[in-house]
Amino acid sequence: MVKLKNYNVSVSYFVLFLTFLATVSCKQQKLFVSRIEGKEIGIVKEQPQDTTIEAFIKPYRDHIDQDLSAVLATAPQTLDKNGQWQTTMGNLFSDAVMLKGNPIFLSREKKSMDIVLLNFGGIRSIIPQGDVTARTAYEIMPFENSLVVIALKGEQIIEMLDYIITEKKAHPISGLTFTIGKDNKPKDILIQGKPFLPSQIYYVGTNDYLANGGDNMNFFKKGIYKFDLEYKLRNILIDYFKDVDVVPIISDIRINVEK
Amino acid sequence: MKRREFIEKTAATTALVGLGLSMSSFKSASKHLTILHTNDVHSYIDPFPPTHPKNPSMGGVARRAALIESIRKENPNVLLLDAGDIFQGTPYFNYYGGELEFKLMSLMKYDLATMGNHDFDNGIDGFHAQLPHAKFDFVSSNYDFRNTVLNGLVLPYKIFNKDGIKVGIFGLGIALEGLVDKKNYKETIYNDPVGVAQDMARLLKHEQKCDLVICLSHIGYQYKNEPDKICDVKLAALTQDIDLIIGGHTHTFLDKPTVLKNAVGQDVLVNQVGCYGVNLGRVDFYFESDKEKLAQGKSIVV
Numbered sequence: 001m002v003k004l005k006n007y008n009v010s011v012s013y014f015v016l017f018l019t020f021l022a023t024v025s026c027k028q029q030k031l032f033v034s035r036i037e038g039k040e041i042g043i044v045k046e047q048p049q050d051t052t053i054e055a056f057i058k059p060y061r062d063h064i065d066q067d068l069s070a071v072l073a074t075a076p077q078t079l080d081k082n083g084q085w086q087t088t089m090g091n092l093f094s095d096a097v098m099l100k101g102n103p104i105f106l107s108r109e110k111k112s113m114d115i116v117l118l119n120f121g122g123i124r125s126i127i128p129q130g131d132v133t134a135r136t137a138y139e140i141m142p143f144e145n146s147l148v149v150i151a152l153k154g155e156q157i158i159e160m161l162d163y164i165i166t167e168k169k170a171h172p173i174s175g176l177t178f179t180i181g182k183d184n185k186p187k188d189i190l191i192q193g194k195p196f197l198p199s200q201i202y203y204v205g206t207n208d209y210l211a212n213g214g215d216n217m218n219f220f221k222k223g224i225y226k227f228d229l230e231y232k233l234r235n236i237l238i239d240y241f242k243d244v245d246v247v248p249i250i251s252d253i254r255i256n257v258e259k
Numbered sequence: 260m261k262r263r264e265f266i267e268k269t270a271a272t273t274a275l276v277g278l279g280l281s282m283s284s285f286k287s288a289s290k291h292l293t294i295l296h297t298n299d300v301h302s303y304i305d306p307f308p309p310t311h312p313k314n315p316s317m318g319g320v321a322r323r324a325a326l327i328e329s330i331r332k333e334n335p336n337v338l339l340l341d342a343g344d345i346f347q348g349t350p351y352f353n354y355y356g357g358e359l360e361f362k363l364m365s366l367m368k369y370d371l372a373t374m375g376n377h378d379f380d381n382g383i384d385g386f387h388a389q390l391p392h393a394k395f396d397f398v399s400s401n402y403d404f405r406n407t408v409l410n411g412l413v414l415p416y417k418i419f420n421k422d423g424i425k426v427g428i429f430g431l432g433i434a435l436e437g438l439v440d441k442k443n444y445k446e447t448i449y450n451d452p453v454g455v456a457q458d459m460a461r462l463l464k465h466e467q468k469c470d471l472v473i474c475l476s477h478i479g480y481q482y483k484n485e486p487d488k489i490c491d492v493k494l495a496a497l498t499q500d501i502d503l504i505i506g507g508h509t510h511t512f513l514d515k516p517t518v519l520k521n522a523v524g525q526d527v528l529v530n531q532v533g534c535y536g537v538n539l540g541r542v543d544f545y546f547e548s549d550k551e552k553l554a555q556g557k558s559i560v561v
Contacts, residue, residue, distance in 0.1 A: 031546040032549075038541070039561070043306075043536060045316040047322040067354075144380055
């Protein structure tokens with residue numbers, strides 16, 4: 001009797017046990033993180049390629065290569081970013097913006113730029129001696145920045161010159177020349193060859209990044225008008241290279257230092 | 260919850276009573292999830308040239324694809340993620356506007372991505388125009404796209420079920436003002452990442468009962484010169500219920516994930532793998548369903 005009773009108890013436990021098992025496995029189990037392993041895998045040259053992916057990329061690459069490799073002009077010698085106050089790269093870039101931007105500004109707004117000011121740091125590459133291609137333009141100007149013209153009062157032009165003097169960088173300028181006096185103040189300011197008039201409004205071409213106060217060019221934020229010409233600086237360079245057969249070495253002095 | 264705990268306790272008691280069978284050998288399931296991730300690939304589709312001063316011969320999508328495929332063969336439970344700035348950096352983007360980037364990521368079977376500031380470079384319309392090429396979703400929880408073309412197209416979060424492992428992933432983007440031209444982001448509203456992250460993590464962990472919560476972030480790893488600026492390292496410490504933060508934006512090359520403590524003293528992993536597709540990040544999570552097996556605690560091997 002006793003024996004039988006015990007047996008029955010065992011069976012009932014076993015049934016209970018199976019039921020529990022079934023219940024647990026039907027529900028989503030709560031999972032606990034037991035171990036985490038983290039690492040960085042370098043994509044090295046020994047890593048084999050996926051041939052399907054490579055074949056997929058090829059037509060895109062070939063099209064770009066063909067396009068970018070077309071020779072647009074020739075550089076008789078290397079243009080670089082060497083120079084305290086002006087560089088051959090900066091002079092070329094700012095002059096190209098003036099030259100290619102003005103017809104657009106004129107046709108849209110019936111106005112002309114007086115000055116072009118870009119930033120030294122925005123020139124990302126030099127132009128090596130030899131063939132100049134669209135790839136060169138991409139290397140100089142990989143960003144998508146476009147040309148913006150800001151109307152500045154005379155007061156802001158002086159702020160701009162003070163900024164250049166304080167920064168001591170060869171920010172590319174076109175249409176403007178001046179001398180840094182012994183007192184570290186700008187003098188002999190000529191805009192489009194004419195003496196600077198504090199009461200006049202000047203149209204300054206720059207890029208959208210600087211126009212919004214980039215590189216602390218805060219004087220641009222005080223502009224009274226802003227015209228977005230929607231002309232990418234890179235395209236300006238490409239169009240400029242297409243116009244000239246030979247890339248000029250422009251080394252005139254735009255910022256003089258009084259001795 | 261309560262019911263399950265009760266069942267576990269009862270079952271354990273039953274086992275002790277007389278059957279002498281280990282419950283865990285029946286009930287415990289070991290699962291393995293592999294998270295693979297990239298960030299700031301910036302349209303780098305081809306490897307760097309051998310002459311490159313920093314990353315000679317590194318990177319390339321065709322190689323990354325093969326590497327991902329070999330990892331999938333080893334463990335089919337893979338989630339492949341990207342933390343933003345897919346766009347901008349090579350002529351591929353200038354020529355095709357992101358089409359090739361999205362198509363290649365789709366071929367590699369990316370599961371999810373978040374948006375970086377450069378993904379707005381052709382405007383929110385430029386991004387929208389390329390979306391049909393992406394066979395994966397985008398998540399962003401703190402950008403409010405309600406008044407833009409992306410309304411309803413970018414998700415606040417997404418839940419994946421991989422072999423019974425429930426993984427909740429949400430996205431965080433960086434402050435756009437001053438970084439992205441207003442004409443590009445238009446009426447996108449940026450909300451504070453900390454509050455949004457906490458809400459998302461709570462929702463995913465407690466309401467949706469995810470086993471793992473991942474934050475795909477483009478807010479940046481850390482800003483040494485701007486200690487007040489929100490970043491992944493600060494986010495990890497200020498929140499709870501996030502298991503892993505996959506970051507981007509600052510192009511930070513971490514040799515291994517950083518292990519930090521969250522607001523309640525639990526471990527959070529933060530990882531970022533530099534930029535330009537030079538590296539692939541890999542984080543493996545091993546799960547047990549039996550709490551008993553975790554008596555010795557979880558181990559983090561980095």
